[in-house]
Amino acid sequence: MxxxxxxxxxxxxxxxxxxxxxxxxxxxxxxxxxxxxxxxxxxxxxxxxxxxxxxxxxxxxxxxxxxxxxxxxxxxxxxxxxxxxxxxxxxxxxxxxxxxxxxxxxxxxxxxxxxxxxxxxxxSNLPGSGSPMFIDVPLKMEQLANKQCTTTNTTCSETDDHSVKIGGDDMEITITEEGMKVGNDNLIKKQDDGTIHIGKNSLITTNEEVNGVQPLYATDASGKRIPIDIQGSKLLINGRDVEQSINNVGALSAALTGLPTVPSDTTLACGVGTGTHGGDFAFSGGCASKVNESLSVNYAASIIMPGQDYAGDFEDKFSARAGFVWKLGKPVKPTLISMKEKKEFETQINTLEETNKQLLARLEKLEKVALGSIQSKDLASNKINFKSVNRDLKKIDFK
Structure with a gap:
């Protein structure tokens, strides 16, 4: 032996x-x-x-x-x-x-x-003559995974509701055709209407798209739809931060509004501008040109400050505009005047005021002569320059 x-x-x-x-x-x-x-x-x-x-x-x-x-x-x-x-x-x-x-x-x-x-x-605690031989501890599979069904018979049939239970009694996870349950709470559940509920107060989507769109919404315990709040995380679409993109659009638009559009008293006007929205900044530059009395053009561009995370490619950080104004119909004489025209009018008005002062002074002297308050010698000493008066009167347009 x-x-x-x-x-x-x-x-x-x-x-x-x-x-x-x-x-x-x-x-x-x-x-x-x-x-x-x-x-x-x-x-x-x-x-x-x-x-x-x-x-x-x-x-x-x-x-x-x-x-x-x-x-x-x-x-x-x-x-x-x-x-x-x-x-x-x-x-x-x-x-x-x-x-x-x-x-x-x-x-x-x-x-x-x-x-x-x-x-x-x-x-320890082996007999002195003992010769130990290892036997692996059997693993109780019911504590790990147990395939079950809900039935009124002693055995499962294909028509019964089947489930797989993972874990022991202290923490049991049940997986069925409808979804997954942890303990007594549904973690994922598919409803009869085809919606898939995630969590107790559910984030809901559908198993298939609806009219080419995949819906996603949330509800409270009563089934009322509630907002979805992305807390502490950035919501990205195609790699772009949605909130930052909104702020960028506002900043780009605000920067463009600070630029000239159609010049009125010059043929060309250029400028730079800046804008901010939601803490994001943008800079802009552009020009507006008056080609002729009927046509004006303008062009401008704005760009976001560099260094943003999840801002996308260059075209996502750049905005531009261009347009033209073409006057159609009969021109209407403008009610506003240019600075040059204003200065010419002021010069003419000052000249007329000075001429009026001279005429008023002469008229006063003529009135005194007519009333006999001035002696003839005084009249002789106050010679009137009728040539100058006639020349000034010709400049005045009495129409």
């Missing part, structure tokens, strides 16, 4: 022991999905046998992970009952062979994520 046992150990020892590849768990196990698994094999180093741990890739190539996995043991015997796999934590537990003169048995823990052994753990 002893020889048979020894042959079995040698058989397991000299052959490869494949350990099934562990499933990758998020943030826990980072083994590549293409690897086939691990195995332990014997190596003869000058008459000294050691057990090495290997990793087997998908192409069949073996690579050493750890040499001599039992450095403190006097034997290198290893069998299929000398290891256990923890699929939840990504660990492999190796049962160390008996050590010379030491009755306490140990297990050595291997971490698949780091590809290193973490140390030893003593096994």
């Amino acid at each position: 002893k020889k048979i046992t020894k042959k079995l150990f040698n058989s397991f020892f000299t052959s490869t022991l494949l350990l099934s590849s562990l499933p990758t768990l998020a943030n826990e196990v980072s083994t590549a999905p293409t690897e086939l698994g691990y195995f332990v094999s014997s190596v003869n180093n000058g008459g000294t046998h050691t057990a090495n741990l290997y990793k087997l890739s998908s192409d069949g190539a073996a690579s050493v992970v750890v040499e001599n996995i039992f450095p403190d043991s006097t034997t290198s015997s290893f069998s299929a009952t000398d290891y256990s796999v923890d699929t939840q934590k990504g660990k492999i537990y190796f049962l160390e062979p008996p050590r010379s003169g030491i009755s306490t048995r140990r297990i050595r823990t291997f971490d698949i994520e780091t590809n290193q052994f973490e140390g030893y753990k003593d096994i």
